Amino acid sequence: MSSPSKWDDLLPRIASGAALAAIGLGCIWAGGFWFTTLAVVAAGVMAWELARIIVPEAGADAYLLGLVAGLSVAAARLVPDLAVVPVLMLPAVAWDLTLKRDFKTFGGVTLLIGLAAWGLAEFRMTYGMVWLFWLVGVVIATDIAGYFVGKTLGGAKFWPAISPKKTWSGIIGGWVAAALVGAVFLTFTDAGRDLIWISSVVAFVSQMGDIGESAVKRRYGVKDASNLIPGHGGLMDRFDALLGASLAMLVVALLVDVPEVRF
Secondary structure, eight states: OOOOOTTTTHHHHHHHHHHHHHHHHHHHHHOHHHHHHHHHHHHHHHHHHHHHHHOTTOTHHHHHHHHHHHHHHHHHTTSOGGGHHHHHTHHHHHHHHTTOSSHHHHHHHHHHHHHHHHHHHHHHHHHOSHHHHHHHHHHHHHHHHHHHHHHHHOOSEEETTTEEEEEHHHHHHHHHHHHHHHHHHHTTSOOOTHHHHHHHHHHHHHHHHHHHHHHHHHHTTOSOSOSSBTTTBSHHHHHHHHHHHHHHHHHHHHHSOOOOOOO
């Protein structure tokens, strides 16, 4: 029997990744109801996956928590900014009333998921779709470059105790690819040259999002968040990097002026 190739997961990754990208980019383009719905559904599914990671036998409780998480993002879009965080903490409250284990892990991660989902919807409404395309481009380029550079060059592991497959070559390859995405966006936006290094920083935070999810799964002895997406596992396995990148983008938006670009 031949040994498995290191590229065996490539085709399912490409197919499912292309399908996810088509849905995501289409909803970003449409904006409004469609993009908000995508954010709400994604938050709910990731909360459901997280509940099952922490408590595999969660059953109906996991579905309930996913529903609460999604509805909390929808509700957060309707309340004043000062009330957003309390509303996004509703999944943690629901968790404390149901499964009651590892409250800090579930509460902390679902709050980050909720903030990212809410923030992306707000960002789309305020700044238009171009900067979300930039964000998705950075995350996709980082992931693709990290995969191919890491598989090809190999070398020293970045953080073997948590993510044994990630190498320094793949990590740095992701930074370079993200910087190139930033350089492309300089050609048709009013962003300054800082966008190049900001893109690399966002890439790094996206990689930390991936590693953070790996740490959670390793803690609970789980390989994939779920089996929803062929070649990728669950939605958290696919969107963990986007989660980190989204939070980084929101911080950047608080610190610098984001030029509005609309088509």
